[in-house]
Amino acid sequence: MAMAELSAPQKTSTFLNSSSRLRLSSKLHLSNHFRHLLLPPLNTAPNSKISCSVSQNSQAPVAVQENGLVKTKKECYGVFCLTYDLKAEEQTKSWKKLINIAVSGAAGMISNHLLFKLASGAVFGPDQPIALKLLGSERSIQALEGVAMELEDSLFPLLREVDIGTDPYEVFQDVEWAILIGAKPRGPGMERADLLDINGQIFAEQGKALNKVASPDVKVLVVGNPCNTNALICLKNAPNIPAKNFHALTRLDENRAKCQLALKAGVFYDKVSNMTIWGNHSTTQVPDFLNARINGVPVKEVITDHKWLEEGFTESVQKRGGLLIQKWGRSSAASTAVSIVDAIKSLVTPTPEGDWFSTGVYTDGNPYGIEEGLVFSMPCRSKGDGDYELVKDVEIDDYLRKRIAKSEAELLAEKRCVAHLTGEGIAYCDLGPVDTMLPGEV
Ligand SMILES: NC(=O)C1=CN([C@@H]2O[C@H](COP(=O)(O)OP(=O)(O)OC[C@H]3O[C@@H](n4cnc5c(N)ncnc54)[C@H](OP(=O)(O)O)[C@@H]3O)[C@@H](O)[C@H]2O)C=CC1
Numbered sequence: 001m002a003m004a005e006l007s008a009p010q011k012t013s014t015f016l017n018s019s020s021r022l023r024l025s026s027k028l029h030l031s032n033h034f035r036h037l038l039l040p041p042l043n044t045a046p047n048s049k050i051s052c053s054v055s056q057n058s059q060a061p062v063a064v065q066e067n068g069l070v071k072t073k074k075e076c077y078g079v080f081c082l083t084y085d086l087k088a089e090e091q092t093k094s095w096k097k098l099i100n101i102a103v104s105g106a107a108g109m110i111s112n113h114l115l116f117k118l119a120s121g122a123v124f125g126p127d128q129p130i131a132l133k134l135l136g137s138e139r140s141i142q143a144l145e146g147v148a149m150e151l152e153d154s155l156f157p158l159l160r161e162v163d164i165g166t167d168p169y170e171v172f173q174d175v176e177w178a179i180l181i182g183a184k185p186r187g188p189g190m191e192r193a194d195l196l197d198i199n200g201q202i203f204a205e206q207g208k209a210l211n212k213v214a215s216p217d218v219k220v221l222v223v224g225n226p227c228n229t230n231a232l233i234c235l236k237n238a239p240n241i242p243a244k245n246f247h248a249l250t251r252l253d254e255n256r257a258k259c260q261l262a263l264k265a266g267v268f269y270d271k272v273s274n275m276t277i278w279g280n281h282s283t284t285q286v287p288d289f290l291n292a293r294i295n296g297v298p299v300k301e302v303i304t305d306h307k308w309l310e311e312g313f314t315e316s317v318q319k320r321g322g323l324l325i326q327k328w329g330r331s332s333a334a335s336t337a338v339s340i341v342d343a344i345k346s347l348v349t350p351t352p353e354g355d356w357f358s359t360g361v362y363t364d365g366n367p368y369g370i371e372e373g374l375v376f377s378m379p380c381r382s383k384g385d386g387d388y389e390l391v392k393d394v395e396i397d398d399y400l401r402k403r404i405a406k407s408e409a410e411l412l413a414e415k416r417c418v419a420h421l422t423g424e425g426i427a428y429c430d431l432g433p434v435d436t437m438l439p440g441e442v
């Protein structure tokens, strides 16, 4: 390995915010087998110069030694090692303050689509620089390096930092957004109670870590299944973070429902609005055709085949994930990533007048009589500040009420199964004979 000093390419200087010296670094949480790779500290670069440590193998993590101590927060390789001190302020001063975004399961299928959308500006906007904090495990650390290399090679101007680690207490430090995707997939023959327990433990641990080190107003989107109950476990383990800040991803279900309605009505899917998914991200979820609209007209007036709405449509949305697994041999990854983008954009941009979106949120104070203390998908609106409010005047008829009650009962049963993880006593798991928990399971 050698130290090199290079002239900064002109192109680079145009996108770097230089109001203060900026260090782009991919900080790799060192697992023990990397700890022998030590380098002298990085040079301080003069203006318009880049000082970088160049590794023979650009994939190899690099540790920096300071006063004889390994500083694990300063490891870097490749482009994220570069230290810039550039005078291009006038070109970048309209950029917003950098935000830190954590993604767990970052070497998995969904992340592989999502990270590149985040880094491109498609989620938080073209003037929002971001730092990505990628959480993996010992089994995925090599793959995470591969992810970081691909992020490097994509030359995203807005991507200012990539941080890789296996310890949520390090990776979640100061994050303003946490997208929790990593979870054990349910294998053949695995009891639902076992999955709730295994994944619940992951989310209990991550909730504690967020509580301790994340920004106090961090927004958390739980994707890993069973996402509603995982989100509940996470928030119960993070008492310092407002419960309102936790979401379970049901936007994929909303998007699937819009697609099915558009198909049936023979319209493009942007004509479908006011689509609520009520309840659990499972086959008990309730896609609400009563309040949805097509071209501003109630769906039931446009699609007069009400039997199809109650049976064919509802079932197709509930079971879409499972069908996709049959075709693909794996669960939805690209469309899930797109729906994560949609879910976050719905919180950071004002909701169009009269419309709403669905997200799984904490039920305390809800106007629909849904039991408190659950994470339940409901219609929400946002002013675009990252926060949301429940839409309060959505009509619920007998058909919807019965089905919403079924999804509520399922979530209450899941909640009893994880009482040991939410601080609510001894778990009692009776999930009933019908397997409804994950739409995608095979
Ligand atoms: N809410 C929704 O709409 C949807 C949710 N999902 C859910 O998202 C999650 C991730 O899906 P996807 O990215 O396709 O899955 P992958 O299998 O590609 O990735 C999952 C990641 O989870 C991590 N993981 C954490 N704990 C374990 C464990 N005990 N055993 C195995 N892996 C573990 C692994 O990363 P590492 O080793 O780094 O920890 C792995 O990379 C799943 O729970 C899936 O059911 C999927 C589609 C839609």
Ligand SMILES: O=C([O-])CC(=O)C(=O)O
Pocket: 225, 252, 320, 321, 322, 324, 331, 332, 438, 439, 440, 441
């Ligand atoms: O169970 C899964 O992994 C897939 C899933 O949630 C979905 O497609 O909705």
